[in-house]
Amino acid sequence: MKEKEAYNILVNSGIRPSVQRLAIMDYLLNHRTHPTVDEIFTVLGRKISTLSRTTVYNTLRLFADHHAAQMLTIDERRVCYDGDTRPHVHFLCERCGKVIDLFDEPVPVLTQAREVNGNLVVDAQLYYRGICAECQCKEKYILNN
Amino acid sequence: MKEKEAYNILVNSGIRPSVQRLAIMDYLLNHRTHPTVDEIFTVLGRKISTLSRTTVYNTLRLFADHHAAQMLTIDERRVCYDGDTRPHVHFLCERCGKVIDLFDEPVPVLTQAREVNGNLVVDAQLYYRGICAECQCKEKYILNN
DNA sequence: ATGGGTGCAAAGGATTTGCAACATT
């Protein structure tokens, strides 16, 4: 079933399915860790031994262009991707670098392209930055010891 | 007056004013182009001949950490900075790479740190992406000729 | 056989690091 899901998303987004593209979309759907190119390359490269970094770069960009995935530029160092295309807030922990989904925060919903001051808005992203619950715990622990 | 403004922002933000820091803050206040490190280095380097790229990197990061300027990660290729710390939307044109301020769009205002699901939110950024008015014009022109 | 897709190696660019020199208190 799960493999079917990746296939359907690609076809519905107008992307020709290939072995690599299906594997990468499948990875996105099953790992809600907001993976980077490198994470995907490292993990999938073990299964598809010929997989190249270039293909991962090309594929993820293709997904983003076709709105089959969200490209996140919240981390200043590297781009990461989210297979969940529903609008939601992303939180970056400045300590550990983790990206967390926040589904209960209000987001500007952009169901279709919208005009603002003559500019055509195609995509919207709301980013929060701060310190995640886990890292706050660690810091309190260190202070008390 | 203008130089005073840069000075005041630094001191009020708890940043020791140095020649370089004042010049960089002054540049930010007088150029609402969302400059990159390279833009600032190139322009200011002509006045302060010893200025180094490293210092520009360090200084801008310092400003962002002290909330004396906003760090924008809207462009996946490079970080840029905004001297205007009022909350507002940033629009990136995917054609020409320009970043435009949108002050009339609703933004989640974050006057102070806020807790969301145990995570401490310190900063919020709302980014729009699309095609700017100018680039739309150009494209229509090309289509009709 | 044609166009799209992939992989490799090299190049390109942005950012960080290590360290010595310098300024400021």
Added chain:
DNA sequence: AATGTTGCAAATCCTTTGCACCCAT
């Protein structure tokens, strides 16, 4: 003297590019 700041060069890391090969239609 001590601390914070700066500058240079080298290193690092992410991403793109050019090109040859391959696969499917």
